[in-house]
Amino acid sequence: MVDSASDDRLETRLVHAGEPTPRADGAVAMPVFQSSTFTIDRARGEAGYHDLRYIRLNNTPNQLALAAKLAAIEGGEAALVTGSGMAAISTTLLSLLGAGDHLLAQRELYGGTHALLTDNLPRLGIGATFIDAGAPASWKAALRPTTRVLYVEAISNPLLRIGDLAAAASFARAHGLVSIIDATFATPVNLRPIDLGFDLVLHSATKYLNGHSDIVAGALIGRAVLVEKTKHLLDHLGGSLDPHACFLLQRGLKTLSLRVRHQSASALTLARFLEAHPAVAAVHYPGLESHPDHARARPWFSGFGGVLSFELRGGVEAADRLIARARLPLHAPSLGGPETLLTRPATASHAGLTPEDRARAGLPDALLRLCVGLEAPEDLLADLDQALR
Known part of the structure; x- marks a missing residue:
C-alpha cells in the first residue's frame, strides 16, 4: 500500500x-x-x-x-x-x-x-x-x-x-x-x-x-x-x-473534498436565503452567525456541511405543503449524496422516538431538514422560493 x-x-x-x-x-x-x-x-x-x-x-x-x-x-x-x-x-x-x-x-x-x-x-x-x-x-x-x-x-x-x-x-x-x-x-x-x-x-x-x-x-x-x-x-x-x-x-x-466544499457553500447560501424569508420562523445552520454555537465552533471547522433545518410559520401543514411543492429536493431520508433531500425528521430520521423524547430533545414536529446535494445552488434557491410562495 x-x-x-x-x-x-x-x-x-x-x-x-x-x-x-x-x-x-x-x-x-x-x-x-x-x-x-x-x-x-x-x-x-x-x-x-x-x-x-x-x-x-x-x-x-x-x-x-x-x-x-x-x-x-x-x-x-x-x-x-x-x-x-x-x-x-x-x-x-x-x-x-x-x-x-x-x-x-x-x-x-x-x-x-x-x-x-x-x-x-x-x-x-x-x-x-x-x-x-x-x-x-x-x-x-x-x-x-x-x-x-x-x-x-x-x-x-x-x-x-x-x-x-x-x-x-x-x-x-x-x-x-x-x-x-x-x-x-x-x-x-x-x-x-x-x-x-x-x-x-x-x-x-x-x-x-x-x-x-x-x-x-x-x-x-x-x-x-x-x-x-x-x-x-x-x-x-x-x-x-x-x-x-x-x-x-x-x-x-476520491471526490470527497470537492463534494463537501460545494455542499457546504450551497447550504450556507440557502440558509441565508431562508433566514431572511418572511414565511420562515427559524433556521438551524451552524454556518450562520446567528447560530448559538457558531462563535465557539468557528476555530475548529473549516466549513459546516450540507445539512440545515428550518421551521415554517405555518407549522406541520405548511411543512408538508412545502415538501409536496418542491421540485428538486427528493422526499427521502439520508444525506451526503448528489441529490438534495428534504424530510420532516419527526416522520423520518427520528420517527422511532416517542413524542415525549422528541419534545425533550427540542425537536418540533414541523421541523424540516434539507440535505443539500450537488445541484446548482441558484436552482435550489429558486425552487425553494417558488415552493414557499
Whole structure:
C-alpha cells in the first residue's frame, strides 16, 4: 500500500493513500477482489487463524486498502470499515463496555444511536447518562466509578448543534474515558477530531464519505489498540463490508473534498436565503452567525456541511405543503449524496422516538431538514422560493 506522506494535503491523500503499489496488474483504479476467501501462503508462514484472509475477518485487499485510506485522511493510527454506520457505532460501544459499565452521551443524538443506548444496551447491563454537550461544567456530576466512555456528535441531527468538542476530548482524557465522536455530518474536510484529542472517530460512510446514495457502510478510525479491539468483536458479530461496497466507497472518497466544499457553500447560501424569508420562523445552520454555537465552533471547522433545518410559520401543514411543492429536493431520508433531500425528521430520521423524547430533545414536529446535494445552488434557491410562495 502507498504510505501517505505526512506533508501531503487532504486532497492528495484522498486520491493516493491506501492505493496498492505497485498497482495491481497496472490498474489505476483499485480492482474489486470479489472473493470471500484466499489461499494460504505457506511461503509467508501463514498458518494461524489470524493469518487467514477472509471477508468476515476484515482483512481482504479491498477492506485493507480502504482502511488505509481512511486512517490517512483522518490522521488516525488505524481504521476499520463496517457494514453500516450503526454497525460501527454498536460494535465500538460493545467492545468498550460490558455489564455494569456506564457511558456519558450528549443529549441530541441520531435516532438509531439514541435507541441503542436506551433500548438495547440496558438489557446488557450497560447504563447511559445524557449530558448537555455545550455545558462542560455539568459533566463531572454525571460521572460514576463505572463510567468508561464519553460519546458526542460533531454536529447534531437535525438541529445542527455543536457541543464543546475540545472540552469533551480534554474531559475524557482527564477522567480516563475513551472519547468517541460521530463525525458523519462534518467529514474530515470540515473537522479534524483526532487533532482535537479524540480517541475514536465514527462515520456513517453511507453519507458523505461515499457520496452517491448507493451503498450502506460505516467506518471507525483512531487509536490502533481500540480499533483492533473493535475489529476482534466485529469479526465475531459479522458486520463486515463486502468487496464491491469497499470499491464504491474507495472511489467515492476520491471526490470527497470537492463534494463537501460545494455542499457546504450551497447550504450556507440557502440558509441565508431562508433566514431572511418572511414565511420562515427559524433556521438551524451552524454556518450562520446567528447560530448559538457558531462563535465557539468557528476555530475548529473549516466549513459546516450540507445539512440545515428550518421551521415554517405555518407549522406541520405548511411543512408538508412545502415538501409536496418542491421540485428538486427528493422526499427521502439520508444525506451526503448528489441529490438534495428534504424530510420532516419527526416522520423520518427520528420517527422511532416517542413524542415525549422528541419534545425533550427540542425537536418540533414541523421541523424540516434539507440535505443539500450537488445541484446548482441558484436552482435550489429558486425552487425553494417558488415552493414557499
